[in-house]
Amino acid sequence: MSAGAETARGAGQATGADTVRGARQEPVPTGTGVSAGAHPALSLRAALARLRETTPGAVLTRPDPLAPEAVAGDFAERYAGVPAVGVARPEPAVLYTGVAGHRTPVLLGLYGDDERLYDWLPGLPWALTPAAVAALVRAARAPVQVTGAPVQQLTAEGAEVDLRRLPVLTTTPRDAGPYLTAALIHAQDPVTGESSLSAHRMLVLDRDRLAVWIVPGRQLGLLYERALERGGRLAVTVSIGVPPAALVASAVNSRFLPAGLSKLALAGALAGRPLTLAAGRTQPASGLAEAEIVLEGHLDGTLADEALGGAEPGLSLPEFLGYDGRARAGLPVLTVTAVTTRRDPLYQAVIGPGREQSHLLGAAGALSVALSLPQTPALAVQDLHLSPAGGGMLLLAVAVRKERPEADRQLNALAEDILTRHPFVKTVVLTDEDVAIRCAEDLLWALTTRSNLAADTTEWTRLPPVPMDPSQTPEWALARGHRGGIPGRTAIDATTPFALRARTARSFGPGTT
Structure with missing residues (x-):
């Protein structure tokens, strides 16, 4: 797990001078982990390479030393668009390679221009007519289970797990603490076969526990409740740095998917080819094989407040519409039993409000409306x-x-x-x-x-x-x-x-x- 201050892994070759203050483009070293013929819909780093190729000034590196608590503010000030700040601008993909105490680069802004999604996802209709969405559903491709997944090149299990080794960001000084913000939880009901794939804000409580906010009515919440009713627990994976097709599909409302169509199969339709899954090493759950990082763990009925150090719940972190969110009491706790990564992973996050999250939510939300x-x-x-x-x-x-x-x-x-x-x-x-x-x-x-x-x-x-x-x-x-x-x-x-x-x-x- 490494990234120097002078280079950023996962981007393509620099082809022009930096046009945004405070950052510079860098050539990519060999060994980026982008396989020959990798499709940008199926791999974050392939999408980065494609973006560098098509828009030379859109992938930037910020090598300046910054504390994890300062990265999001730096991105908001220099690069973010509405509604984070009052500037209408596309956001560049920025690799922060100088995050204090961490060798893993932090990636922000990858989805900061919606035209990137249409370039990466051949199945995403530009005009969302009922006919176009019906064709998308017909093109669904179920995921494929693989062995030797890139995300399982390095593994930490049991006592070796320490979430604090990841460069998890604290977005503002008002936040409850460091949050995972661009991570997908995948779970499957062992009885019915129903699955869920969804993004949630997750507060890092300590070395192996996360407090997870599950909006009532979400599919993950239903699977979790069923597991507890059976007297068991729900095995899950948390994938970070995921394929673009998975991230968009994850935000589509499950209620409007035709019976039997999973979000992962919908992601296959968006990509025009199936996504790949890898079985967990410590849990009966699968993670995204092309992710950068996967956490394996379970939800077992343990609860914790969305706060650290015994504090009362106050604010959580900035929400999608531009204002601070409210922290919650009594959230489900996800206990992490293993962390698997690529040899040189990227840590992806979003700052909440801004063009990046707006485009992700907007693309998936419009698909949800079209389906309904x-x-x-x-x-x-x-x-x-x-x-x-x-x-x-x-x-x-x-x-x-x-x-x-x-x-x-x-x-x-x-x-x-x-x-x-x-x-x-x-x-x-x-x-x-x-x-x-x-x-x-x-x-x-x-x-x-x-x-x-x-x-x-x-x-x-x-x-x-x-x-x-x-x-x-x-x-x-x-x-x-x-x-x-x-x-x-x-x-x-x-x-x-x-x-x-x-x-x-x-x-x-x-x-x-």
């Missing part, structure tokens, strides 16, 4: 996009084509269905198909010229709020003078009425020049 769309005969959904302005979750743009006059009356039903099924979506903006919903300015143009907000906004007060959003709290409602309680979630009709489409065509639309 109702049948609306007079409306044809042309695309879906969850904007980074809402952290990739709160603000959903839906481009539609109206087939018949009754489509005008079906817009609210479509929006209500989406808001009901997807509790983190706060605002749905419906646009015509000629609007580039991935372009913030074009979306604002549609809002400005094709809607009157006082008349074209619909509110649903019965839908539950998103409590992490400060504007959806009782305190906010009271301060605003909303005596009727918390305002509901909304939809905005920014489409042209069916009968007026010819009169409001864009001057420079298709066939006009």
Whole structure:
């Protein structure tokens, strides 16, 4: 496990001068572990190499000595975009090779531009139409079990395990402590065969224990509860530095996957080829064979507060929408029994808010919505996009084509269905198909010229709020003078009425020049 201050393993050859202050591009030494013909969908380091090849200035090295508590702040100040800071910019992939007390480089920003995902994942539809998503489901590829996995080149078991040897970041001085933030927990029910693959914030409690926040209703929580009801425990793996296809698939909502389709099989569809798994050495659970690091362990009913040193739970770490999160009491404890790694691993993390997490959540969230769309005969959904302005979750743009006059009356039903099924979506903006919903300015143009907000906004007060959003709290409602309680979630009709489409065509639309 090594990385010098002058080079960064896992990146491709430098081909240009550094354009971002405080970092520099470095040539990659031999022995990076990128196998010949490795596909970027199936390997983090292959994705890094591809990014270096296609966008020479997008993979940077920061060799300056930094404490683990200072790395995230440095990235936020120098490189991060909305909603971490008020700057709209793609984020470079930055390898921090000088993290104090650690030889393993820290990687941030790999997913800081959504075009990278479409380059790496051949199965990811650019336009999320129902037909495109149906084709994706048909292309599902089950994972393959392998031996001699790259991630099992080095192993520490039992008393040798010490999570503090990993460069786990403390994102802000207000955090409860160091958290794993870009790690996937994989588990499988030994009776039903059902599996889960999901990301969770995990606080490092000590050398071999993690406190895991599991959002109620998540598949992992269901498998965990079943294991405890049987009087046993749930074996799991935690993969760090995972294939891009796995990371995107992990954030898709399990409720909307067709029966029998696992997230790992969906990842195979995104990659256009199956992912690989490796059986654990100390647990009856499999980790991602091409990951950089895998923790093996179990959840056995032990609980701990999300705090260190006997403190009361306070704040956790920055959340996706740009504000600090709340720590929780009585979280499940994951006991780690082994750590396996590549010989020269990279430690991947996210800082919470920013373009990187927004793009990951947005791509997976839009897939989830597409998988759940109702049948609306007079409306044809042309695309879906969850904007980074809402952290990739709160603000959903839906481009539609109206087939018949009754489509005008079906817009609210479509929006209500989406808001009901997807509790983190706060605002749905419906646009015509000629609007580039991935372009913030074009979306604002549609809002400005094709809607009157006082008349074209619909509110649903019965839908539950998103409590992490400060504007959806009782305190906010009271301060605003909303005596009727918390305002509901909304939809905005920014489409042209069916009968007026010819009169409001864009001057420079298709066939006009």
